[in-house]
Amino acid sequence: MSASQEYFEEKEKIDFLFYRGFRVTRVTENLDGAAVEFERTGAAGQEKEVLHLQTADARKYFSSILFHQQRNLTPAE
Amino acid sequence: MADLRINLAGIESPNPYWLASAPPTNSGYQVQRAFEAGWGGAVWKTLGEPIINTTARFAAVGFNGKKVAGFNNIELITDRPLEVNLKEIYETKKRFPNHAIIASLMVEPNREKWHEIVKRVEDVGVDGLELNFGCPHGMAERGMGAASGQQPDLVEAQTMWVKEAAKTPVIVKLTPNITDITVTARAAVQGGADAISMINTINSLAGVDIDTWNTIPHVAGKGAHGGYCGPAVKPIALNMVAECARNPHINVPISGIGGISAWRDAVEFMLMGAGGVQVCTAAMHHGFSIVEDMIDGLSNYLDEKGISSVQEIIGKSVERYSDWGNLDLNYRIVARINNDVCINCNKCHIACEDTSHQCIDMLTDPNGQKYLEVREDDCVGCNLCSIVCPEDGAIDMIELPQEQPPMTWNERQAVLAGYKDNEREAAK
Amino acid sequence: MSNGNRAFISLQDLQRNFDEVKSGLTPAEARDESNRCLYCYDAPCIQACPTGINIPSFIKKIASGNLKGSARTIMESNPVGASCARVCPTEELCEGACVLNDSTKPIMIGDLQRYATDWAIKNEQTLFKAGEKNGLKVAVIGGGPAGLSSARELALLGYEVTIFEAKEKAGGLNTYGIVSFRLPQKVSLWEVQQVEKLGVKIKTNTMIGRDIQPEEILANYDAVVLAVGMSKVPMLRIDGEDLVGVHDAIQFVEETKTKELSEAYIGKRVAVIGAGNTAIDAATCSVRLGAENVKILYRRTQEEMTAYDFEFEFAKQDNVEFRWLTAPKRIIGDEKGHVKQLECIRMQLGEPGADGRRGPAPIEGSEFLLEVDVVIKAIGQTRFTDLIESFGLEHQWGTVKVNLETYQTSNEKVFAAGDVIFGDGQGEAMVVTAAQQGKKTAYAIHQALKNSIIETA
Numbered sequence A: 001m002s003a004s005q006e007y008f009e010e011k012e013k014i015d016f017l018f019y020r021g022f023r024v025t026r027v028t029e030n031l032d033g034a035a036v037e038f039e040r041t042g043a044a045g046q047e048k049e050v051l052h053l054q055t056a057d058a059r060k061y062f063s064s065i066l067f068h069q070q071r072n073l074t075p076a077e
Numbered sequence B: 001m002a003d004l005r006i007n008l009a010g011i012e013s014p015n016p017y018w019l020a021s022a023p024p025t026n027s028g029y030q031v032q033r034a035f036e037a038g039w040g041g042a043v044w045k046t047l048g049e050p051i052i053n054t055t056a057r058f059a060a061v062g063f064n065g066k067k068v069a070g071f072n073n074i075e076l077i078t079d080r081p082l083e084v085n086l087k088e089i090y091e092t093k094k095r096f097p098n099h100a101i102i103a104s105l106m107v108e109p110n111r112e113k114w115h116e117i118v119k120r121v122e123d124v125g126v127d128g129l130e131l132n133f134g135c136p137h138g139m140a141e142r143g144m145g146a147a148s149g150q151q152p153d154l155v156e157a158q159t160m161w162v163k164e165a166a167k168t169p170v171i172v173k174l175t176p177n178i179t180d181i182t183v184t185a186r187a188a189v190q191g192g193a194d195a196i197s198m199i200n201t202i203n204s205l206a207g208v209d210i211d212t213w214n215t216i217p218h219v220a221g222k223g224a225h226g227g228y229c230g231p232a233v234k235p236i237a238l239n240m241v242a243e244c245a246r247n248p249h250i251n252v253p254i255s256g257i258g259g260i261s262a263w264r265d266a267v268e269f270m271l272m273g274a275g276g277v278q279v280c281t282a283a284m285h286h287g288f289s290i291v292e293d294m295i296d297g298l299s300n301y302l303d304e305k306g307i308s309s310v311q312e313i314i315g316k317s318v319e320r321y322s323d324w325g326n327l328d329l330n331y332r333i334v335a336r337i338n339n340d341v342c343i344n345c346n347k348c349h350i351a352c353e354d355t356s357h358q359c360i361d362m363l364t365d366p367n368g369q370k371y372l373e374v375r376e377d378d379c380v381g382c383n384l385c386s387i388v389c390p391e392d393g394a395i396d397m398i399e400l401p402q403e404q405p406p407m408t409w410n411e412r413q414a415v416l417a418g419y420k421d422n423e424r425e426a427a428k
Numbered sequence C: 001m002s003n004g005n006r007a008f009i010s011l012q013d014l015q016r017n018f019d020e021v022k023s024g025l026t027p028a029e030a031r032d033e034s035n036r037c038l039y040c041y042d043a044p045c046i047q048a049c050p051t052g053i054n055i056p057s058f059i060k061k062i063a064s065g066n067l068k069g070s071a072r073t074i075m076e077s078n079p080v081g082a083s084c085a086r087v088c089p090t091e092e093l094c095e096g097a098c099v100l101n102d103s104t105k106p107i108m109i110g111d112l113q114r115y116a117t118d119w120a121i122k123n124e125q126t127l128f129k130a131g132e133k134n135g136l137k138v139a140v141i142g143g144g145p146a147g148l149s150s151a152r153e154l155a156l157l158g159y160e161v162t163i164f165e166a167k168e169k170a171g172g173l174n175t176y177g178i179v180s181f182r183l184p185q186k187v188s189l190w191e192v193q194q195v196e197k198l199g200v201k202i203k204t205n206t207m208i209g210r211d212i213q214p215e216e217i218l219a220n221y222d223a224v225v226l227a228v229g230m231s232k233v234p235m236l237r238i239d240g241e242d243l244v245g246v247h248d249a250i251q252f253v254e255e256t257k258t259k260e261l262s263e264a265y266i267g268k269r270v271a272v273i274g275a276g277n278t279a280i281d282a283a284t285c286s287v288r289l290g291a292e293n294v295k296i297l298y299r300r301t302q303e304e305m306t307a308y309d310f311e312f313e314f315a316k317q318d319n320v321e322f323r324w325l326t327a328p329k330r331i332i333g334d335e336k337g338h339v340k341q342l343e344c345i346r347m348q349l350g351e352p353g354a355d356g357r358r359g360p361a362p363i364e365g366s367e368f369l370l371e372v373d374v375v376i377k378a379i380g381q382t383r384f385t386d387l388i389e390s391f392g393l394e395h396q397w398g399t400v401k402v403n404l405e406t407y408q409t410s411n412e413k414v415f416a417a418g419d420v421i422f423g424d425g426q427g428e429a430m431v432v433t434a435a436q437q438g439k440k441t442a443y444a445i446h447q448a449l450k451n452s453i454i455e456t457a
Ligand SMILES: Cc1cc2nc3c(=O)[nH]c(=O)nc-3n(C[C@H](O)[C@H](O)[C@H](O)COP(=O)(O)OP(=O)(O)OC[C@H]3O[C@@H](n4cnc5c(N)ncnc54)[C@H](O)[C@@H]3O)c2cc1C
Pocket: C087, C088, C089, C141, C142, C143, C144, C145, C146, C147, C164, C165, C166, C167, C170, C171, C172, C173, C174, C177, C178, C179, C206, C207, C208, C209, C227, C228, C229, C230, C250, C253, C277, C278, C279, C281, C384, C387, C417, C418, C419, C420, C429, C430, C431, C432, C434
């Protein structure tokens, strides 16, 4: 599988979780990549998902989203 | 025509090109010939207690048929008495009052010795002093040159001693044989330096003769490390200049040295913060007349850009030089191959396939014509293919529209800190 | 003779045949070649250039990316340096002297020179500024390479210069005489423009001796430069010379540079008489006009031929046939007065004459007939003897006599340069020597008039 394909698959998973209203709660980066924990409180109560992101582009992608979410929340911006 | 005059820490010269302290500035005869050819200034061959040189002093490192990609020497400072040099400096200055003559100095780390030599050279009317804390061989074994230039406290102390006696601007010439040049640069500034210059030569061994097993060069079958300079050292020198130029604690002018062979190199050094440049190897390779194109090319470049004085370009690229952590991770370029220019050598393919990200496909069109195509989604934009491509214009590195707004590594780490257990703990 | 090798000649689009044959260096070629030059000190290539172009310097400037400086270095020494890049016999001059002949292969100096000047032409660069006016006036008669060079140098020295040029445009043979596929007119006209930009007035369509008299010129100018070159091709003095289809080579070439290309030569058989560069140019022009067969007839042998080697090679590539030791005796016409046949006679060489060349003599009874439709005469050029005499200048068979130091003629106010002082037996005239002589007249005039500048100032 090509590197971009791997990334697209990981990206799709990230996008899907965000789309369903999940938020990132915890990030653990280690030798194997990043474990990103997602949570949402919905009709079914507290739900939790963990993504193990391996591609560099996906690790860049989710952090970009967090970074810009935070930017947009900061009133000074 | 643009104004090429510079003023480096109060030292004025008709153009930014000075000969570096080295064999080209060994004598009055040579420096006067250089000024006639158009050089704007000269840093005299380092003065100090006259030394004895070996024969066999230089060696060049060739690359693919070019004889002087790099240059290596084991020469020491001047071997002529101070008195003789001073007389020639005096005569040269009299003949060329508008050209800059800077005396390069090297003595033992001893206050009185510095005071004495400073006084004697200033008496003949030099425009400035350059302290040689950089010679990496021979002199260093005697505790001078690079040996003292590698110790920030000695750099500071000696600069201070010189400043106590000096009336003309003092330039401290730094050695590159050190991990972080900004440390010694700051020491020089703290010692009161009016300017710094860099780089002196880099420790080197030019080669080994595989038949005789002698070093290159060798002196009666023995060798010792020398100092490396010439085109090969330019990127090292340029980085050191840039690092000093962007360091807020090093706020003195910089004289750029190292691998400058043509006007473009000079422009690059000046954009990166040098207030003027010094040249040694290029003059040794081709003679003094090369300065003609250096001046003409620079002048045409400035005219073309509508810039009226060369001093306007000094430091213009410095703010673009930063830490890796401040680079935008979301900036994206990819390679694109222009098949009408490509000559099908397949070098880009194999470079990418074997040593990068396997994203240049070798394809055949319906007419049986071979062509190459980059899978842009997989291309990491490393530039390798365009570097190995022999044909101008066959590969363009194209900027893609950014999918995500800019984000640097530092910004990323800052935001992720809020999501990481260990760092959350630490913050508490 | 087969037309097989001549596939590149288009009979549909003759104009295409007259496009410059040799393409310029690509940037990559120029980079590689310029970096190969050793940047010699006291370089022999400079010595071998009649105008003394600082060749290592202009090449270094190409390597360093200073193309404007490179073009200026070239044009500084040679005001027609863009034309020379194309028409100089470089293998006999600069390239022949390159030190690399003894180690690898010589630097392609001409091609690099073209690269730099092409850049200046393309980027519409102005390379020089006129000197401060010194109040003196010079008339230059003839706007060819010699006249332009003289005018350029004089303008830099502050003289007010007027060029009088008989033709519609200046540039001399560079504009009208050297075939387009070797030297496109626009190159020569750019050089003219460079000179005009220095404030030199060029009065075209003005022939001295016809429109303005020599006395008037002599009276109104502080000095005069005579640079009128040479005139038409002389008569062969054989029967049939006035038949339709007999041409003067120089006029023949000129028509291909000034008029719409004639289709009248397609499929024709052409005989060119003579073996200098003019003959070769006429022959290759004929080929490009679609002639089916082109022969050059020369009464001596290849040894004595004055055309440059590169020209000879060029003609051979164009399938031009060479008939050595052959002289024309009579041109025979048909009933309509058109050329039909050329009667020739074989020659043999005798002992070397005064000029060192062996004289040809006809072999009795060796006459033979060639079937031809066109005869082009290219046996040298006549002189403007009348004009020279109306200036009262000493001359020998129409070659103006000058002091070789100063280029001063027998009238101390009149200087002469270029083909007008080019004598017989000196091989072929060259653009580059004309240019150098033009420069020298300017310096000599300055030397002679310098003092009066100080007086008037
Ligand atoms: C066909 C041909 C091919 C050639 N090929 C080459 C070549 O490849 N390389 C090379 O180096 N040389 C070549 N030459 C030679 C070269 O062209 C000449 O040596 C050179 O042009 C001489 O320069 P000039 O200025 O003396 O004369 P010209 O170029 O002849 O210029 C004289 C000018 O004076 C003008 N003039 C004449 N009479 C008057 C008057 N009474 N009043 C006003 N103006 C007048 C003419 O119209 C003309 O413009 C060739 C010549 C010919 C004919």
